[in-house]
Amino acid sequence: MEAAIEAVGLSRSFAGVPAVRDANLRVAPGEITALVGPNGSGKTTLMLMLATLLRPDSGAVRIGGHDAVTDARAARAALGWMPDTLGAWPTLTVRETILAVCGMYGLSGAAAAARTGEMLALAGLEALADQRSNTLSRGQKQRLSLARALVHGPRVLLLDEPASGLDPEARLTQRRMLADLAARGVAVLVTSHVLDELEEVAANVVFLRDGRTEAQEDVDAALRQSTQWRLRALDEAALDAALGRRGIPATRRTSIGGAFHTVEVANDDEAAALLAALVAEGVRIVDFGPAAGALEQAFVQLAHRAVDPPTPAPDTPTPANPEVAP
Numbered sequence: 001m002e003a004a005i006e007a008v009g010l011s012r013s014f015a016g017v018p019a020v021r022d023a024n025l026r027v028a029p030g031e032i033t034a035l036v037g038p039n040g041s042g043k044t045t046l047m048l049m050l051a052t053l054l055r056p057d058s059g060a061v062r063i064g065g066h067d068a069v070t071d072a073r074a075a076r077a078a079l080g081w082m083p084d085t086l087g088a089w090p091t092l093t094v095r096e097t098i099l100a101v102c103g104m105y106g107l108s109g110a111a112a113a114a115r116t117g118e119m120l121a122l123a124g125l126e127a128l129a130d131q132r133s134n135t136l137s138r139g140q141k142q143r144l145s146l147a148r149a150l151v152h153g154p155r156v157l158l159l160d161e162p163a164s165g166l167d168p169e170a171r172l173t174q175r176r177m178l179a180d181l182a183a184r185g186v187a188v189l190v191t192s193h194v195l196d197e198l199e200e201v202a203a204n205v206v207f208l209r210d211g212r213t214e215a216q217e218d219v220d221a222a223l224r225q226s227t228q229w230r231l232r233a234l235d236e237a238a239l240d241a242a243l244g245r246r247g248i249p250a251t252r253r254t255s256i257g258g259a260f261h262t263v264e265v266a267n268d269d270e271a272a273a274l275l276a277a278l279v280a281e282g283v284r285i286v287d288f289g290p291a292a293g294a295l296e297q298a299f300v301q302l303a304h305r306a307v308d309p310p311t312p313a314p315d316t317p318t319p320a321n322p323e324v325a326p
Contacts (some may be wrong), residue, residue, distance in 0.1 A: 004064055023046055029187050029229065035191045035206050037150070071265055082162055083160050093130050095129040099112055123237070159188065209302065227266065229274075232287035233278075250263045260287060
């Protein structure tokens with residue numbers, strides 16, 4: 001199957017300082033892929049190149065089967081772009097903003113009005129339709145930004161921090177929306193610092209560090225290495241005693257759900273063996289699982305893995321940069 005989003009050997013520098021270096025990624029139709037990495041790793045620069053808004057120094061980008069450099073118009077017609085911050089037209093209402101975007105994609109009259117109504121409903125903005133966009137809250141602007149990105153029914157969706165500013169209910173709604181879009185064949189690439197959100201919705205992960213994409217086998221291995229696990233038993237004393245007999249140090253913590261213990265294990269096999277041994281010994285375990293999400297633990301492991309000292313890489317281009325792609 002041809003990739004809906006594909007980057008091969010992408011590189012970009014600013015004033016001689018590399019921001020992205022030989023980055024590679026592939027997203028198939030119907031897949032949701034997370035792009036993660038530390039601050040300053042080059043995620044926004046990479047997303048801007050994928051969105052045809054920044055010309056790469058080298059490498060190739062294809063969006064929806066189109067070369068994003070030599071055929072940017074066709075690539076843009078295939079993609080929906082949601083930036084981290086909504087660039088709103090302050091004098092336009094929410095409805096007028098969506099109507100204006102409809103016009104950019106060739107929709108007018110009754111067709112534009114109907115599509116605007118659909119987008120208002122989809123984003124939960126019907127009650128705010130006649131409010132000026134510059135008066136919206138951060139979360140409301142995020143919903144408007146996503147509605148704008150979906151106006152033309154794109155086959156590719158690029159989302160930069162889409163859940164920022166959303167309340168829990170809105171985040172749940174957004175996750176369901178993305179899952180529905182993927183089920184209809186839309187390829188989604190999403191960045192976020194809320195890793196548990198990404199873990200719930202994404203099927204694949206691309207890790208970017210110092211402008212380079214990590215080898216997929218290294219990412220997959222890190223995702224399997226959940227080293228810190230939490231345990232909760234009906235009898236804390238029995239759990240303490242059983243762990244002590246095995247020489248396993250544990251830390252007791254308290255959360256909203258009650259007291260629990262955390263232990264270090266090498267991998268999933270060791271965790272499964274520990275659980276089996278505790279149950280066989282009669283310890284009544286009621287909660288057992290990774291202390292943090294697999295993606296969060298993989299992020300920490302990959303971000304702190306030893307590398308050669310990097311050259312500082314800005315995560316965003318300077319606004320005055322004249323080399324933005326036409």
